[in-house]
Amino acid sequence: MRVVHTIADLRQALAPYDSPAFVPTMGNLHDGHLALVRRARGLGDVCVTSIFVNRLQFLPHEDFDTYPRTLEADCAKLASAGCDIVFAPAEHELYPEPQTFTVQPPAALADLLEGHYRPGFFTGVCTVVMKLFQCVFAQAKGQRHAVFGKKDYQQLLVIRHMVRQFALPVTIHDGEIERAPDGLALSSRNSYLSPTQRAEAPQLVLALRTLAAGVLGGERNLAALEERAQHTLTARGWQVDYLTVRRREDLQPPGVEDLQMGRLVALGAARLGRTRLIDSWEF
Known part of the structure:
Protein backbone atom coordinates (compact mmCIF):
# COMPACT_ATOMS: atom_id res chain seq x y z
CA MET A 1 0.00 0.00 0.00
CA ARG A 2 1.27 3.44 -0.92
CA VAL A 3 0.62 6.57 1.16
CA VAL A 4 0.78 9.90 -0.68
CA HIS A 5 0.29 13.45 0.55
CA THR A 6 0.19 15.59 -2.61
CA ILE A 7 -2.12 15.68 -5.61
CA ALA A 8 0.87 15.27 -7.93
CA ASP A 9 2.03 12.12 -6.14
CA LEU A 10 -1.53 10.77 -6.10
CA ARG A 11 -1.87 11.19 -9.85
CA GLN A 12 1.54 9.61 -10.40
CA ALA A 13 0.51 6.63 -8.28
CA LEU A 14 -2.75 6.31 -10.22
CA ALA A 15 -1.17 6.63 -13.67
CA PRO A 16 -0.93 2.85 -14.34
CA TYR A 17 -4.62 2.29 -13.59
CA ASP A 18 -7.78 2.88 -15.60
CA SER A 19 -10.68 2.43 -13.17
CA PRO A 20 -10.22 3.77 -9.63
CA ALA A 21 -12.61 2.92 -6.81
CA PHE A 22 -12.59 5.63 -4.16
CA VAL A 23 -13.63 5.84 -0.50
CA PRO A 24 -13.45 9.35 1.02
CA THR A 25 -13.05 9.48 4.82
CA MET A 26 -12.02 11.86 7.58
CA GLY A 27 -9.90 9.19 9.25
CA ASN A 28 -10.20 7.74 12.76
CA LEU A 29 -11.30 4.63 10.92
CA HIS A 30 -13.51 1.82 12.20
CA ASP A 31 -14.95 -1.38 10.76
CA GLY A 32 -17.66 0.57 8.94
CA HIS A 33 -15.05 2.39 6.88
CA LEU A 34 -13.16 -0.82 6.24
CA ALA A 35 -16.33 -2.47 4.93
CA LEU A 36 -16.58 0.35 2.38
CA VAL A 37 -12.96 -0.21 1.41
CA ARG A 38 -13.52 -3.93 0.96
CA ARG A 39 -16.50 -3.18 -1.26
CA ALA A 40 -14.45 -0.73 -3.32
CA ARG A 41 -11.76 -3.35 -3.92
CA GLY A 42 -14.16 -5.33 -6.10
CA LEU A 43 -15.30 -2.38 -8.19
CA GLY A 44 -12.19 -1.07 -9.95
CA ASP A 45 -8.58 -1.92 -10.68
CA VAL A 46 -7.20 0.18 -7.81
CA CYS A 47 -8.66 1.09 -4.42
CA VAL A 48 -8.04 4.63 -3.14
CA THR A 49 -8.97 5.95 0.31
CA SER A 50 -8.62 9.59 1.29
CA ILE A 51 -8.07 10.76 4.86
CA PHE A 52 -8.82 14.44 5.24
CA VAL A 53 -10.58 16.35 8.03
CA ASN A 54 -12.48 18.91 6.00
CA ARG A 55 -12.72 22.28 7.73
CA LEU A 56 -15.46 23.46 5.34
CA GLN A 57 -18.08 21.11 6.79
CA PHE A 58 -17.58 22.07 10.44
CA LEU A 59 -19.44 24.90 12.13
CA PRO A 60 -17.34 27.24 14.32
CA HIS A 61 -18.52 25.57 17.57
CA GLU A 62 -17.99 22.01 16.33
CA ASP A 63 -15.09 19.61 16.86
CA PHE A 64 -12.76 20.37 13.94
CA ASP A 65 -9.73 21.04 16.16
CA THR A 66 -10.33 18.04 18.41
CA TYR A 67 -11.49 15.55 15.77
CA PRO A 68 -9.23 12.49 16.20
CA ARG A 69 -6.37 12.36 13.71
CA THR A 70 -4.95 8.84 13.76
CA LEU A 71 -3.12 8.49 10.45
CA GLU A 72 -0.65 5.77 11.46
CA ALA A 73 -3.34 3.51 12.92
CA ASP A 74 -5.65 4.27 9.99
CA CYS A 75 -3.02 3.25 7.46
CA ALA A 76 -2.43 -0.04 9.26
CA LYS A 77 -6.16 -0.80 9.12
CA LEU A 78 -6.39 0.17 5.45
CA ALA A 79 -3.45 -2.04 4.54
CA SER A 80 -5.15 -5.00 6.22
CA ALA A 81 -8.39 -4.22 4.33
CA GLY A 82 -6.61 -4.31 0.97
CA CYS A 83 -6.46 -0.60 0.14
CA ASP A 84 -3.88 0.22 -2.56
CA ILE A 85 -3.39 3.97 -2.19
CA VAL A 86 -4.02 6.32 0.75
CA PHE A 87 -4.33 10.00 -0.08
CA ALA A 88 -3.71 12.01 3.10
CA THR A 127 -17.21 21.09 -2.29
CA VAL A 128 -14.62 18.73 -0.84
CA VAL A 129 -16.11 15.67 -2.58
CA MET A 130 -16.10 17.48 -5.91
CA LYS A 131 -12.46 18.44 -5.35
CA LEU A 132 -11.46 14.94 -4.26
CA PHE A 133 -13.16 13.50 -7.35
CA GLN A 134 -11.00 15.78 -9.49
CA CYS A 135 -7.89 14.61 -7.66
CA VAL A 136 -8.66 10.90 -7.93
CA PHE A 137 -10.50 10.56 -11.23
CA ALA A 138 -8.94 13.16 -13.53
CA GLN A 139 -6.77 10.64 -15.41
CA ALA A 140 -9.12 7.65 -15.33
CA LYS A 141 -9.85 6.10 -18.72
CA GLY A 142 -12.38 3.52 -17.52
CA GLN A 143 -15.23 3.51 -15.07
CA ARG A 144 -14.96 5.58 -11.91
CA HIS A 145 -16.48 4.38 -8.65
CA ALA A 146 -17.02 6.00 -5.25
CA VAL A 147 -18.44 4.35 -2.13
CA PHE A 148 -20.37 6.16 0.63
CA GLY A 149 -21.98 4.68 3.74
CA LYS A 150 -25.71 4.72 4.45
CA LYS A 151 -25.22 5.89 8.04
CA ASP A 152 -24.84 9.39 6.61
CA TYR A 153 -28.04 8.86 4.65
CA GLN A 154 -28.74 12.45 3.69
CA GLN A 155 -25.12 12.95 2.65
CA LEU A 156 -25.35 9.93 0.35
CA LEU A 157 -28.49 11.35 -1.25
CA VAL A 158 -26.95 14.80 -1.71
CA ILE A 159 -23.85 13.31 -3.36
CA ARG A 160 -25.99 11.20 -5.71
CA HIS A 161 -27.92 14.30 -6.78
CA MET A 162 -24.72 16.30 -7.26
CA VAL A 163 -23.18 13.62 -9.47
CA ARG A 164 -26.34 13.38 -11.58
CA GLN A 165 -26.86 17.12 -12.02
CA PHE A 166 -23.22 17.79 -12.93
CA ALA A 167 -23.13 14.73 -15.22
CA LEU A 168 -20.03 13.51 -13.41
CA PRO A 169 -18.73 10.22 -14.85
CA VAL A 170 -18.74 8.57 -11.42
CA THR A 171 -20.89 5.69 -10.21
CA ILE A 172 -21.93 6.13 -6.58
CA HIS A 173 -22.24 2.94 -4.54
CA ASP A 174 -23.75 2.75 -1.06
CA GLY A 175 -22.50 0.68 1.84
CA GLU A 176 -24.79 -0.76 4.48
CA ILE A 177 -24.48 0.49 8.05
CA GLU A 178 -22.07 -1.55 10.14
CA ARG A 179 -23.32 -1.99 13.70
CA ALA A 180 -21.96 -3.18 17.01
CA PRO A 181 -23.61 -6.32 18.46
CA ASP A 182 -25.95 -4.12 20.51
CA GLY A 183 -27.12 -2.25 17.40
CA LEU A 184 -25.15 0.99 17.70
CA ALA A 185 -24.06 2.27 14.30
CA LEU A 186 -20.28 2.40 14.10
CA SER A 187 -19.02 5.99 14.04
CA SER A 188 -15.74 7.78 14.61
CA ARG A 189 -17.48 9.91 17.23
CA ASN A 190 -18.44 6.87 19.31
CA SER A 191 -14.98 7.18 20.86
CA TYR A 192 -16.20 10.35 22.60
CA LEU A 193 -18.75 8.38 24.65
CA SER A 194 -18.14 7.51 28.30
CA PRO A 195 -18.83 3.87 29.30
CA THR A 196 -22.22 4.87 30.67
CA GLN A 197 -23.09 6.80 27.53
CA ARG A 198 -21.90 3.94 25.34
CA ALA A 199 -24.31 1.60 27.12
CA GLU A 200 -27.13 4.09 26.49
CA ALA A 201 -26.24 4.89 22.86
CA PRO A 202 -28.15 1.98 21.19
CA GLN A 203 -31.38 3.66 22.31
CA LEU A 204 -31.10 5.86 19.19
CA VAL A 205 -31.47 3.00 16.74
CA LEU A 206 -34.15 1.49 18.98
CA ALA A 207 -36.12 4.73 18.62
CA LEU A 208 -35.78 4.55 14.83
CA ARG A 209 -36.88 0.93 14.77
CA THR A 210 -39.86 1.86 16.93
CA LEU A 211 -40.81 4.55 14.41
CA ALA A 212 -40.59 2.02 11.59
CA ALA A 213 -42.61 -0.54 13.55
CA GLY A 214 -45.33 2.03 14.20
CA VAL A 215 -45.71 2.84 10.51
CA LEU A 216 -45.60 -0.81 9.50
CA GLY A 217 -48.19 -1.51 12.18
CA GLY A 218 -50.63 0.93 10.58
CA GLU A 219 -49.94 4.19 12.46
CA ARG A 220 -50.68 7.11 10.13
CA ASN A 221 -50.31 10.05 12.51
CA LEU A 222 -46.59 10.52 11.95
CA ALA A 223 -46.38 13.70 14.01
CA ALA A 224 -47.69 11.88 17.07
CA LEU A 225 -45.44 8.89 16.41
CA GLU A 226 -42.36 11.10 16.08
CA GLU A 227 -43.30 13.13 19.17
CA ARG A 228 -43.55 9.96 21.27
CA ALA A 229 -40.16 8.77 20.03
CA GLN A 230 -38.56 12.12 20.83
CA HIS A 231 -40.16 12.20 24.28
CA THR A 232 -38.81 8.72 25.02
CA LEU A 233 -35.23 9.73 24.26
CA THR A 234 -35.53 13.11 25.97
CA ALA A 235 -36.75 11.39 29.13
CA ARG A 236 -33.57 9.28 29.06
CA GLY A 237 -31.37 12.39 28.98
CA TRP A 238 -30.85 12.85 25.23
CA GLN A 239 -31.04 16.19 23.43
CA VAL A 240 -32.93 15.35 20.25
CA ASP A 241 -32.48 17.29 17.03
CA TYR A 242 -34.84 15.13 15.00
CA LEU A 243 -36.46 11.71 14.84
CA THR A 244 -38.53 11.46 11.71
CA VAL A 245 -39.89 9.27 8.91
CA ARG A 246 -39.20 10.41 5.35
CA ARG A 247 -39.34 9.19 1.77
CA ARG A 248 -36.07 7.59 0.79
CA GLU A 249 -35.77 9.28 -2.60
CA ASP A 250 -35.99 12.93 -1.49
CA LEU A 251 -36.33 12.99 2.33
CA GLN A 252 -39.67 14.75 2.11
CA PRO A 253 -42.49 13.82 4.51
CA PRO A 254 -44.37 10.82 3.12
CA GLY A 255 -47.94 11.00 1.89
CA VAL A 256 -50.56 8.32 2.45
CA GLU A 257 -49.57 6.56 -0.76
CA ASP A 258 -45.92 6.47 0.37
CA LEU A 259 -46.89 4.88 3.68
CA GLN A 260 -48.76 2.20 1.76
CA MET A 261 -46.00 1.58 -0.78
CA GLY A 262 -43.02 1.53 1.61
CA ARG A 263 -39.54 2.70 0.62
CA LEU A 264 -39.30 4.86 3.72
CA VAL A 265 -36.45 5.70 6.06
CA ALA A 266 -36.43 6.70 9.71
CA LEU A 267 -33.69 9.21 10.48
CA GLY A 268 -32.42 10.52 13.77
CA ALA A 269 -29.84 12.84 15.25
CA ALA A 270 -29.44 13.43 18.98
CA ARG A 271 -26.83 14.39 21.54
CA LEU A 272 -25.78 12.17 24.39
CA GLY A 273 -23.78 14.46 26.63
CA ARG A 274 -21.54 16.36 24.21
CA THR A 275 -21.54 13.66 21.55
CA ARG A 276 -23.90 14.02 18.60
CA LEU A 277 -24.92 10.71 17.03
CA ILE A 278 -26.84 10.13 13.80
CA ASP A 279 -28.42 6.98 12.41
CA SER A 280 -31.01 5.76 9.90
CA TRP A 281 -33.25 2.73 9.44
CA GLU A 282 -34.76 1.83 6.08
CA PHE A 283 -38.09 0.03 5.91
Whole structure:
Protein backbone atom coordinates (compact mmCIF):
# COMPACT_ATOMS: atom_id res chain seq x y z
CA MET A 1 0.00 0.00 0.00
CA ARG A 2 1.27 3.44 -0.92
CA VAL A 3 0.62 6.57 1.16
CA VAL A 4 0.78 9.90 -0.68
CA HIS A 5 0.29 13.45 0.55
CA THR A 6 0.19 15.59 -2.61
CA ILE A 7 -2.12 15.68 -5.61
CA ALA A 8 0.87 15.27 -7.93
CA ASP A 9 2.03 12.12 -6.14
CA LEU A 10 -1.53 10.77 -6.10
CA ARG A 11 -1.87 11.19 -9.85
CA GLN A 12 1.54 9.61 -10.40
CA ALA A 13 0.51 6.63 -8.28
CA LEU A 14 -2.75 6.31 -10.22
CA ALA A 15 -1.17 6.63 -13.67
CA PRO A 16 -0.93 2.85 -14.34
CA TYR A 17 -4.62 2.29 -13.59
CA ASP A 18 -7.78 2.88 -15.60
CA SER A 19 -10.68 2.43 -13.17
CA PRO A 20 -10.22 3.77 -9.63
CA ALA A 21 -12.61 2.92 -6.81
CA PHE A 22 -12.59 5.63 -4.16
CA VAL A 23 -13.63 5.84 -0.50
CA PRO A 24 -13.45 9.35 1.02
CA THR A 25 -13.05 9.48 4.82
CA MET A 26 -12.02 11.86 7.58
CA GLY A 27 -9.90 9.19 9.25
CA ASN A 28 -10.20 7.74 12.76
CA LEU A 29 -11.30 4.63 10.92
CA HIS A 30 -13.51 1.82 12.20
CA ASP A 31 -14.95 -1.38 10.76
CA GLY A 32 -17.66 0.57 8.94
CA HIS A 33 -15.05 2.39 6.88
CA LEU A 34 -13.16 -0.82 6.24
CA ALA A 35 -16.33 -2.47 4.93
CA LEU A 36 -16.58 0.35 2.38
CA VAL A 37 -12.96 -0.21 1.41
CA ARG A 38 -13.52 -3.93 0.96
CA ARG A 39 -16.50 -3.18 -1.26
CA ALA A 40 -14.45 -0.73 -3.32
CA ARG A 41 -11.76 -3.35 -3.92
CA GLY A 42 -14.16 -5.33 -6.10
CA LEU A 43 -15.30 -2.38 -8.19
CA GLY A 44 -12.19 -1.07 -9.95
CA ASP A 45 -8.58 -1.92 -10.68
CA VAL A 46 -7.20 0.18 -7.81
CA CYS A 47 -8.66 1.09 -4.42
CA VAL A 48 -8.04 4.63 -3.14
CA THR A 49 -8.97 5.95 0.31
CA SER A 50 -8.62 9.59 1.29
CA ILE A 51 -8.07 10.76 4.86
CA PHE A 52 -8.82 14.44 5.24
CA VAL A 53 -10.58 16.35 8.03
CA ASN A 54 -12.48 18.91 6.00
CA ARG A 55 -12.72 22.28 7.73
CA LEU A 56 -15.46 23.46 5.34
CA GLN A 57 -18.08 21.11 6.79
CA PHE A 58 -17.58 22.07 10.44
CA LEU A 59 -19.44 24.90 12.13
CA PRO A 60 -17.34 27.24 14.32
CA HIS A 61 -18.52 25.57 17.57
CA GLU A 62 -17.99 22.01 16.33
CA ASP A 63 -15.09 19.61 16.86
CA PHE A 64 -12.76 20.37 13.94
CA ASP A 65 -9.73 21.04 16.16
CA THR A 66 -10.33 18.04 18.41
CA TYR A 67 -11.49 15.55 15.77
CA PRO A 68 -9.23 12.49 16.20
CA ARG A 69 -6.37 12.36 13.71
CA THR A 70 -4.95 8.84 13.76
CA LEU A 71 -3.12 8.49 10.45
CA GLU A 72 -0.65 5.77 11.46
CA ALA A 73 -3.34 3.51 12.92
CA ASP A 74 -5.65 4.27 9.99
CA CYS A 75 -3.02 3.25 7.46
CA ALA A 76 -2.43 -0.04 9.26
CA LYS A 77 -6.16 -0.80 9.12
CA LEU A 78 -6.39 0.17 5.45
CA ALA A 79 -3.45 -2.04 4.54
CA SER A 80 -5.15 -5.00 6.22
CA ALA A 81 -8.39 -4.22 4.33
CA GLY A 82 -6.61 -4.31 0.97
CA CYS A 83 -6.46 -0.60 0.14
CA ASP A 84 -3.88 0.22 -2.56
CA ILE A 85 -3.39 3.97 -2.19
CA VAL A 86 -4.02 6.32 0.75
CA PHE A 87 -4.33 10.00 -0.08
CA ALA A 88 -3.71 12.01 3.10
CA PRO A 89 -3.22 15.65 2.07
CA ALA A 90 -2.43 18.52 4.38
CA GLU A 91 -5.01 21.29 4.42
CA HIS A 92 -2.82 23.64 2.37
CA GLU A 93 -2.48 20.94 -0.31
CA LEU A 94 -6.20 20.62 -0.89
CA TYR A 95 -6.96 24.29 -0.17
CA PRO A 96 -3.83 26.25 -1.25
CA GLU A 97 -5.94 29.41 -1.32
CA PRO A 98 -9.32 30.32 0.19
CA GLN A 99 -11.96 28.08 -1.39
CA THR A 100 -14.20 30.83 -2.76
CA PHE A 101 -15.74 28.55 -5.40
CA THR A 102 -18.13 26.17 -3.66
CA VAL A 103 -20.86 23.71 -4.59
CA GLN A 104 -24.26 24.85 -3.34
CA PRO A 105 -26.73 21.95 -3.05
CA PRO A 106 -30.46 22.69 -3.41
CA ALA A 107 -32.20 23.88 -0.28
CA ALA A 108 -35.05 21.39 -0.72
CA LEU A 109 -32.61 18.55 -0.11
CA ALA A 110 -29.77 20.12 1.87
CA ASP A 111 -31.41 22.62 4.22
CA LEU A 112 -33.56 20.13 6.11
CA LEU A 113 -32.62 17.64 8.84
CA GLU A 114 -28.79 17.72 9.04
CA GLY A 115 -28.64 20.89 6.97
CA HIS A 116 -31.11 22.62 9.27
CA TYR A 117 -29.07 21.90 12.38
CA ARG A 118 -25.70 22.31 10.67
CA PRO A 119 -26.09 25.22 8.22
CA GLY A 120 -23.58 25.07 5.39
CA PHE A 121 -22.61 21.48 6.17
CA PHE A 122 -23.60 20.09 2.79
CA THR A 123 -21.92 22.92 0.93
CA GLY A 124 -18.70 21.90 2.65
CA VAL A 125 -19.31 18.22 1.91
CA CYS A 126 -20.15 18.76 -1.76
CA THR A 127 -17.21 21.09 -2.29
CA VAL A 128 -14.62 18.73 -0.84
CA VAL A 129 -16.11 15.67 -2.58
CA MET A 130 -16.10 17.48 -5.91
CA LYS A 131 -12.46 18.44 -5.35
CA LEU A 132 -11.46 14.94 -4.26
CA PHE A 133 -13.16 13.50 -7.35
CA GLN A 134 -11.00 15.78 -9.49
CA CYS A 135 -7.89 14.61 -7.66
CA VAL A 136 -8.66 10.90 -7.93
CA PHE A 137 -10.50 10.56 -11.23
CA ALA A 138 -8.94 13.16 -13.53
CA GLN A 139 -6.77 10.64 -15.41
CA ALA A 140 -9.12 7.65 -15.33
CA LYS A 141 -9.85 6.10 -18.72
CA GLY A 142 -12.38 3.52 -17.52
CA GLN A 143 -15.23 3.51 -15.07
CA ARG A 144 -14.96 5.58 -11.91
CA HIS A 145 -16.48 4.38 -8.65
CA ALA A 146 -17.02 6.00 -5.25
CA VAL A 147 -18.44 4.35 -2.13
CA PHE A 148 -20.37 6.16 0.63
CA GLY A 149 -21.98 4.68 3.74
CA LYS A 150 -25.71 4.72 4.45
CA LYS A 151 -25.22 5.89 8.04
CA ASP A 152 -24.84 9.39 6.61
CA TYR A 153 -28.04 8.86 4.65
CA GLN A 154 -28.74 12.45 3.69
CA GLN A 155 -25.12 12.95 2.65
CA LEU A 156 -25.35 9.93 0.35
CA LEU A 157 -28.49 11.35 -1.25
CA VAL A 158 -26.95 14.80 -1.71
CA ILE A 159 -23.85 13.31 -3.36
CA ARG A 160 -25.99 11.20 -5.71
CA HIS A 161 -27.92 14.30 -6.78
CA MET A 162 -24.72 16.30 -7.26
CA VAL A 163 -23.18 13.62 -9.47
CA ARG A 164 -26.34 13.38 -11.58
CA GLN A 165 -26.86 17.12 -12.02
CA PHE A 166 -23.22 17.79 -12.93
CA ALA A 167 -23.13 14.73 -15.22
CA LEU A 168 -20.03 13.51 -13.41
CA PRO A 169 -18.73 10.22 -14.85
CA VAL A 170 -18.74 8.57 -11.42
CA THR A 171 -20.89 5.69 -10.21
CA ILE A 172 -21.93 6.13 -6.58
CA HIS A 173 -22.24 2.94 -4.54
CA ASP A 174 -23.75 2.75 -1.06
CA GLY A 175 -22.50 0.68 1.84
CA GLU A 176 -24.79 -0.76 4.48
CA ILE A 177 -24.48 0.49 8.05
CA GLU A 178 -22.07 -1.55 10.14
CA ARG A 179 -23.32 -1.99 13.70
CA ALA A 180 -21.96 -3.18 17.01
CA PRO A 181 -23.61 -6.32 18.46
CA ASP A 182 -25.95 -4.12 20.51
CA GLY A 183 -27.12 -2.25 17.40
CA LEU A 184 -25.15 0.99 17.70
CA ALA A 185 -24.06 2.27 14.30
CA LEU A 186 -20.28 2.40 14.10
CA SER A 187 -19.02 5.99 14.04
CA SER A 188 -15.74 7.78 14.61
CA ARG A 189 -17.48 9.91 17.23
CA ASN A 190 -18.44 6.87 19.31
CA SER A 191 -14.98 7.18 20.86
CA TYR A 192 -16.20 10.35 22.60
CA LEU A 193 -18.75 8.38 24.65
CA SER A 194 -18.14 7.51 28.30
CA PRO A 195 -18.83 3.87 29.30
CA THR A 196 -22.22 4.87 30.67
CA GLN A 197 -23.09 6.80 27.53
CA ARG A 198 -21.90 3.94 25.34
CA ALA A 199 -24.31 1.60 27.12
CA GLU A 200 -27.13 4.09 26.49
CA ALA A 201 -26.24 4.89 22.86
CA PRO A 202 -28.15 1.98 21.19
CA GLN A 203 -31.38 3.66 22.31
CA LEU A 204 -31.10 5.86 19.19
CA VAL A 205 -31.47 3.00 16.74
CA LEU A 206 -34.15 1.49 18.98
CA ALA A 207 -36.12 4.73 18.62
CA LEU A 208 -35.78 4.55 14.83
CA ARG A 209 -36.88 0.93 14.77
CA THR A 210 -39.86 1.86 16.93
CA LEU A 211 -40.81 4.55 14.41
CA ALA A 212 -40.59 2.02 11.59
CA ALA A 213 -42.61 -0.54 13.55
CA GLY A 214 -45.33 2.03 14.20
CA VAL A 215 -45.71 2.84 10.51
CA LEU A 216 -45.60 -0.81 9.50
CA GLY A 217 -48.19 -1.51 12.18
CA GLY A 218 -50.63 0.93 10.58
CA GLU A 219 -49.94 4.19 12.46
CA ARG A 220 -50.68 7.11 10.13
CA ASN A 221 -50.31 10.05 12.51
CA LEU A 222 -46.59 10.52 11.95
CA ALA A 223 -46.38 13.70 14.01
CA ALA A 224 -47.69 11.88 17.07
CA LEU A 225 -45.44 8.89 16.41
CA GLU A 226 -42.36 11.10 16.08
CA GLU A 227 -43.30 13.13 19.17
CA ARG A 228 -43.55 9.96 21.27
CA ALA A 229 -40.16 8.77 20.03
CA GLN A 230 -38.56 12.12 20.83
CA HIS A 231 -40.16 12.20 24.28
CA THR A 232 -38.81 8.72 25.02
CA LEU A 233 -35.23 9.73 24.26
CA THR A 234 -35.53 13.11 25.97
CA ALA A 235 -36.75 11.39 29.13
CA ARG A 236 -33.57 9.28 29.06
CA GLY A 237 -31.37 12.39 28.98
CA TRP A 238 -30.85 12.85 25.23
CA GLN A 239 -31.04 16.19 23.43
CA VAL A 240 -32.93 15.35 20.25
CA ASP A 241 -32.48 17.29 17.03
CA TYR A 242 -34.84 15.13 15.00
CA LEU A 243 -36.46 11.71 14.84
CA THR A 244 -38.53 11.46 11.71
CA VAL A 245 -39.89 9.27 8.91
CA ARG A 246 -39.20 10.41 5.35
CA ARG A 247 -39.34 9.19 1.77
CA ARG A 248 -36.07 7.59 0.79
CA GLU A 249 -35.77 9.28 -2.60
CA ASP A 250 -35.99 12.93 -1.49
CA LEU A 251 -36.33 12.99 2.33
CA GLN A 252 -39.67 14.75 2.11
CA PRO A 253 -42.49 13.82 4.51
CA PRO A 254 -44.37 10.82 3.12
CA GLY A 255 -47.94 11.00 1.89
CA VAL A 256 -50.56 8.32 2.45
CA GLU A 257 -49.57 6.56 -0.76
CA ASP A 258 -45.92 6.47 0.37
CA LEU A 259 -46.89 4.88 3.68
CA GLN A 260 -48.76 2.20 1.76
CA MET A 261 -46.00 1.58 -0.78
CA GLY A 262 -43.02 1.53 1.61
CA ARG A 263 -39.54 2.70 0.62
CA LEU A 264 -39.30 4.86 3.72
CA VAL A 265 -36.45 5.70 6.06
CA ALA A 266 -36.43 6.70 9.71
CA LEU A 267 -33.69 9.21 10.48
CA GLY A 268 -32.42 10.52 13.77
CA ALA A 269 -29.84 12.84 15.25
CA ALA A 270 -29.44 13.43 18.98
CA ARG A 271 -26.83 14.39 21.54
CA LEU A 272 -25.78 12.17 24.39
CA GLY A 273 -23.78 14.46 26.63
CA ARG A 274 -21.54 16.36 24.21
CA THR A 275 -21.54 13.66 21.55
CA ARG A 276 -23.90 14.02 18.60
CA LEU A 277 -24.92 10.71 17.03
CA ILE A 278 -26.84 10.13 13.80
CA ASP A 279 -28.42 6.98 12.41
CA SER A 280 -31.01 5.76 9.90
CA TRP A 281 -33.25 2.73 9.44
CA GLU A 282 -34.76 1.83 6.08
CA PHE A 283 -38.09 0.03 5.91
